[in-house]
Each structure stands twice: as C-alpha cells, then as structure tokens.
Amino acid sequence: MQIIACIKQVPDTAEVRIDRETNTLIREGVPSIINPFDLNAVEEGLLLKERFGGTVTVISMGPPQVETALREALSLGVDQAVLLCDRAFAGADTLATSYTLAAGIKKIGAFDLILCGKQAIDGDTAQVGPEIAEWLDIPHLTYVRSIDEVFPAEPARASITVSRLVEGGYEQASASLPALLTVVREVNEPRLPSYRASLRARTQGITIWGVADLSADPEHIGIAGSPTRVSRIFVPEYDRQGQFFAGSPEDQAKALVAALRSAGLA
C-alpha cells in the first residue's frame, strides 16, 4: 500500500498559556511537537505497511523548522518525508493549507490511502483532512476509531471499512480506495522512535518543495487563497442551556411542567 500521512507541527498546548488581553496563545518558549492525532495517523500508516507492505510518506506544510517534526516521523519508521515550504504559503487558512497539501500529494504520485489526525490541537478546526479529500476528489471518512477491513490489492474493488466515532456510539462505513481517513486517538497507541530508524533519520534527506515545484494556482495558496478572516476572538457565552430532569417519567413530566410554568411559558 502506498500511504501518505499528513502531519502538522504544533505548540505543545499542555504547556501553552493564554494572553488574557488578546485571547490568543502565547507561543514563545513553548516546545513544538507533532500534533498528537497526527501521530495516530502515522502509526496507523506504519501498521498497514507492516500488514500489506508498501511505503509510508509523511507530508507537512510549514516553515523550515518543521523539519524537526519530519525527522521525528522518520525515526518512527516512515520511509520518506516531504516539506512544503515557501514564503508564498504563509498566512494560509484551512482552505489554502488543504489546497497546498493536495498539490504536494499529487506531486508525490499514486497512493492508496491518506491518513490525517482528526484535528490539530492548536486550531481545532478538523477541516483540513476532509478538504484535502475534496481537492483530490476522493472519498473521506472522519473520526475513524478502527480500520476493520482493507482490500488494497484489487484495483477495481479496492476498499476500506472502518468504525467511525459518532455521537453516542460507533458507525461502520466503507469507502473505495484511494480514500482519506481522519483518525481519533483510540485508533492505536503510537510507537516510540526506534533505534535503527532514528539513526537513519539523522542523515536521511527530506524533500522540500516550494511553490515553483507544485503545479498550484497562486490564487489558491497563502493569504490570497485564504477567505477566512478572524473578526473577533472571544469566549462564547451561552444564552441557552440544557437541563436534565431525573426520576420516574411522572416526576420528570411534573418537573418539566413546573419549569415551563416558572419561566412563564405554560
């Protein structure tokens, strides 16, 4: 299987403090890590490679220092790493980021599966994975908690069946391959770096592509490709709140009627 895992370098939010004035993250002095959900994506790729053979390639878009994150991924046993790095990519929102990553993935070549974490712990949007799938025009399955069946080898019927985490339970769903999955933490327990892969990772080359290397529309990358505008950052206030009534059905009905009455609604 040819597998691509998308990873993002993020500040370790366990160590991040919030600037109460601006409501933004104070990033200075905070260690950078691979987005934890992306480590699950990489691990799932490595597990599939152990089962079916093939390669795992990691790809990331970001500044040069993201190379540390890519080397960490190599030390886990990933075969190759691609960094999309160019000033022109800066200021990207999720749409421009997913467009750029999709362009990088096209350049990598044929693949069976793309794996992403369910979301990044700094932005928390959960948009980039599904957006990449849309740019590439392939199916996607989000919030995957286990891969149940994979048939990678039959070109006409290549498919994957997964369990997805949905509110209140699980859902089993299938997609034809190639496809994109976003995974949740319980899908696996990421491995630690291995000795042999770490040694290799120290000297292994990382492929770096800039805007000139990708056949990308300049209108879709960086700030130009980012329609998102942050107009205000605030702590949401709830004007509606759920309320639970306990007890027997009769008690609950009585409590509900009393609450509606006291609110002047009945």
Place this chain on the structure above:
Amino acid sequence: MNYFLTAEQELIQQIARRFARERVAPMAAALDERGEFPRKLLQVLAKTDLCGVYIPEEYGGLGGGMFEFCLVVEEISRVDSGVAICYAATGLGTIPILLFGTEEQKRKYIPEVAAGRKLGAFALTEANAGSDSFAQETTAVRDGGCYVLNGTKQWITNGGEADIYTVIAMTNKAKGARGASAFIVEKGTPGFSFGKKENKMGIRASSTTELIFNNCRVPRENLLSREGMGMIVALKTLDQSRPGVGAQAVGIAQGALDQALKFAKQRVQFGQPIIQFQAIQHMLADMATQTEAARALVYGAARTIDSGAKEISKVSAMAKVFASDVAMRVTTDAVQVMGGAGFMKDYPVEKMMRDAKITQIYEGTNQIQRNVIASELIKERDEW
C-alpha cells in the same frame, strides 16, 4: 559526569529514557498495586529495537554489549525497576545461549529475543538450592533423543511469561557440581508447567513463579554446551549479567534522588523550602555522590566485560554489591527527606525503597558477592 558515550550509546539512552518517562511512568503505580505483568509495555519496547542492544547484529541485535544493556536497564529502573527486570531477566535467560549455544541454537532462539517477540528466563534456584546453588535436585535423565526433566525451580523471574527458559538440572548426581547440565526449555513443552505466582514486597510488575518439570522431555539438541557444564554455564552467565543488577540499582537510586530533590525544593516548613536546611542538603549531597560512584563502578564493570576480559567475577560482584547497597541507602534517605509524604503511595519513593531491597538479594546475595570478592583477593598475587 562524562562517561564518554558514543553517539549510538546516547541514542540508546535517549530512547530508553523516553520509553520510561512517556510510557512506563504513567503505569508504574498501578502495575505495582495490581502486581500486573507489563505485557503491553514490553511490546512497545520491542518496536524500539532496544530488546537487542546486547545481541550481535548477525542474530538481529544492535551489536552492543553489557554496557548498552546496562544503559537500558538503568533508564527503565529510574522509573520502574519492576518493568526493567522483565527486560533484564530476558537478558539473563539469553546470555547462556549467546555464550554457550551452538550456531543452530543461536539462530533458532536469539533473533526472536532481539526482536522482542520472545522473552527469556534463567532457572537455577530451587527450594533447597539458594545461595548453595550446587545443591541442585532437579534431574535430567538421557532417554533416546531426549532428556527427561523432573523437579521444581523456585522464584524464577519471568516465570509463566517467558517463552525460552535456560534450566540447570543434574545429569549425574554422583559428580556433584560437575554433574549439572544446562538446557533450553520452551514454554509449552509437555510436562513443563508453572506453580504459584509469588506475592512480593517489590518489583511487583515482574512475574516470579515456580517452574515444575514432570517427566518433561526436552530434545537432545537443547542441551547447552556439554553434559556436566551446567554450573560453568550458570556461573559465567551470572558474572556477565550481574552489572545489570547494578544498573537496576543505580536507576532506582537516581529515580529516588530525582524525586527527593524535586520535593525538597518545593516543600516549605519554618517559612522556607526544606532544601535550605543543611541536614537535608547533606543527605542529598551524599545520595548524589553515592549514586554517581555506583554508576561509575557499574559502567566500568560492564565495559571490562565487553572488552573480553577473562577475570570478571570480582568487578562484576563489586558493581552489584556496591550499587545495590547504595540503592537501599539512597531510597531509604529519599523517604526520609520527603517525610510522611515519602511514606505515602501518592509519591513513588516508597515503592522505590521496596524495589531496592531485591537488588541486595538476587543473582547472589550481597553476602555471597563479598565471599566472591574476598576469594578473588585471596587468590591474587602480592604486588609488594
């Protein structure tokens, strides 16, 4: 202190440290409380390649020696020596095959250990053969293409969990120590079963059980070395592995020092952090000095062994005795520095104190080690 580690040795140490901090630390208290074998943690460790640090590359290892083995044992022990000993006892069960195995035996068993797919164990002790390890009662009788084993081994680390057991048994009782032989016995061999799992004071994550042999037929090709070599196999194995117990002790001592130091900086009494009191400072200074001295001795002994030196009994025993006595003292003092908090299970030092005790007992008690050191001294030629 600079121990002149190579880049490769530093990498081994780093990976072991991450394993200990990120994976073992969150589980340590629960594994101890429940006396639960850390099967999943060992599977995580297997994927790091560290199971093969002391195994030659031709058998799937990383080609290091006892020094690299000690680095791994120390780092894991710094967090939980109960987990570390599952790893170390596999080493103890594997070393006899590395030292005395035929090419076939090595090819069959060692790569599986190097990959972390199989665990090992070493079985010498019996109910009536503790320090007096020559008093073996388990027998092995030749019968055609097999040896038939009968008897019970006691307090075997990794018992029930390991796949490959190096077992000492008497092939000729009349010859005494020269009548013992060593065998490789696989789990699942008919007639080989496990007795009760011990409920222990420390290293509770590890499994300690009896091995019961009841007309257990072991194929002849599983004889290690020759008939009559069993005691040599056992003693040479223990000479190699003993700095590993030293490394375990150094790790425990360092872990206790880490905890005591952190606590002493934070705990305020009489309006100041207790680390401001000279009584506390001197305790911590002694703990740190002793731990470093133990580490230097353990590393020195391991490197001497790896250099291929012939006479290693003395340094090996010294490393084990000194480091284990240090671990007992340092952990006891760590509890003292932390006062009542140190006595509580909310902090890891009471466990470290319980864990430290075993390092003075197994792989030859410290009394026996002092006998060994003294007998080597007596043999030595006068220099003046």
